[in-house]
Amino acid sequence: MRSVRYFAISALLAWGMTLLPVPFTSAVSAKALPEWIDEDNLSRHMDHLARLPRPPATETEFAAGAYALETLRSYGYQTSLQPFYYYTYRKPSTLSFQVEGSTQSWNPSGLAFGSNGVANAPIVDSGQGTATDFENGKARGNIAFVKRGSITFAEKVRQAAAAGAVAVIIWNDRESEWKGTLVEPLDMSVPVIALSKEQGLLLQKKLQANQQVKATVKVEGSYSSKETSSNFVATRKPAGGGTGQIVMVTAHHDSTPSSPGANYGAAGLAVMLELARTLAERPIDTEIRFVSFGAVSAGEKGPRAYVSTLTKEEKEKIIAAYSLDGVGSQDAKELLVTTVQRTKNLPVQLAEKAGARFSTAVEDQVSGFREDRVLAQEDIPSAIITRPPVNHLRNNPDDTAEKISLEQLTKTAQMMFVAVTQITDSSTSAYPIVKERYTVQRAVEEEEI
Known part of the structure; x- marks a missing residue:
């Protein structure tokens, strides 16, 4: 090139x-x-x-x-x-979440630059997905259920992958809609999906009732490239x-x-x-x-x-x-x-x-x-x-x-x-420097944390 x-x-x-x-x-x-x-x-x-x-x-x-x-x-x-370089991302062609034994209809969304993969395993509550939350080792071989906040989505996925989790579910901590991104492909990653606050609370309630919740996370067809x-x-x-x-x-x-x-x-x-x-x-x-x-x-x-x-x-x-x-x-x-x-x-x-x-x-x-x-x-x-x-x-x-x-x-x-x-022009005086604090938004509302 x-x-x-x-x-x-x-x-x-x-x-x-x-x-x-x-x-x-x-x-x-x-x-x-x-x-x-x-x-x-x-x-x-x-x-x-x-x-x-x-x-x-x-x-x-x-x-x-x-x-x-x-x-x-x-x-x-x-x-x-x-x-300069940047990454492009194509959304997955398949994105699904199913809980065994449940008739609940789930509406997962994806996170930009998430990995492809299929994971079928029990779900474990992993707090906010920090390194401390994974110290107990319970996430290994399981699907990590983590709450939004405290650290970036990318760091949550990295920590889960390092702890041996096979997939990650990030649930929203606020009512608003969201469009999450990992910013770029991660060096250490597993499939990740996102759930709304309402559905996250429903899943959390099942886990707090000491129910074993086994589920399948499927993310297929996504693609990223470095340009x-x-x-x-x-x-x-x-x-x-x-x-x-x-x-x-x-x-x-x-x-x-x-x-x-x-x-x-x-x-x-x-x-x-x-x-x-x-x-x-x-x-x-x-x-x-x-x-x-x-x-x-x-x-x-x-x-x-x-x-x-x-x-x-x-x-x-x-x-x-x-x-x-x-x-x-x-x-x-x-x-x-x-x-x-x-x-x-x-x-x-x-x-x-x-x-x-x-x-x-x-x-x-x-x-x-x-x-x-x-x-x-x-x-x-x-x-x-x-x-x-x-x-x-x-x-x-x-x-x-x-x-x-x-x-x-x-x-x-x-x-x-x-x-x-x-x-x-040298005939004009220097202008005073006036800096305003701008509060403008990105064209695409992708959130990293």
Whole structure:
């Protein structure tokens, strides 16, 4: 895989450099802005990026990211490739729980990344599944019945497997529905199922009555695999110390398997690349960072991998982060900016001054995985730039380059130029660092404990 990818990036170098624009070197004012944005560049980027679907962890995804990287490098940015791995999981085709001699109908659910297997054995109460709960040795050869809480689901399964249990039943300690995950395949594991609080209490009552409860746990057909994707990062730092602050602009180079992702993916990245060109030689006093994320459609894997590389000090220096997505449809309307918290943070305020309209209503409409949500979870002031109708043709085979308006892309790039230069221009003062505590949720509510 590595050799193929290195071939891909080398091929893109040879092929793409003949098409890339010459780096811009002139300084102009905002009044001359419309002439700055080059529609031919935007068109060229769309041709490269939206030819084919770019599913996460595929050669087409990597090639799109490599094209972005080489484009940014040609403009003089310091670039880096940041590969990361993640696991995918396919749910079991068979998931069942049966108690011998009981007519009770049980409704088990699975935990992501649980092992396949069939176990027929007595059930023993193993408390909350901690190491101490397994010290009595009663779980060996039996099915461990453990209550949710105290430690992660993964640790409960590890402890049960180490104690010799043949399967694990985790029952809920609260009324709400839940979707449990072991996060990734375990090095030590046995089949595991989950029961609701109501059914867990029913089973616990049988065990407390000193009844021997023998059952069969069956999990079959699940599948997990380790995948590799990459983030591509470009930075430009001011000469001298500057303000010590950072402004980020992000997009993503992946799409779903069924869609070329022209509007959702490629359009935002095309605008980001053209914005980078316009800022490449402009005097700045604030670091500019462009990031193209991989595997966003696989559950925001790229953004999560990226923020894990940031130090606390680095996160605190980022005063504004813009995510570009869904900005180019020919059916699109006005340019909107919103945040996961529906608040007017610094990115929103600057985007409004640049011509975007703040909307809380659009936040309810934006679906799917989003990089700005991940950044917000790290207390980084973040906003998404998009256009209604939100979600039009998202993940659809018809989301093609033919349905993209270069005029819409141009207007987005113009707005972003004005917003970003309000931070980066040496004529503007450093902005006070205002950090809000965000309480946003993951796109998929998978719980680990």
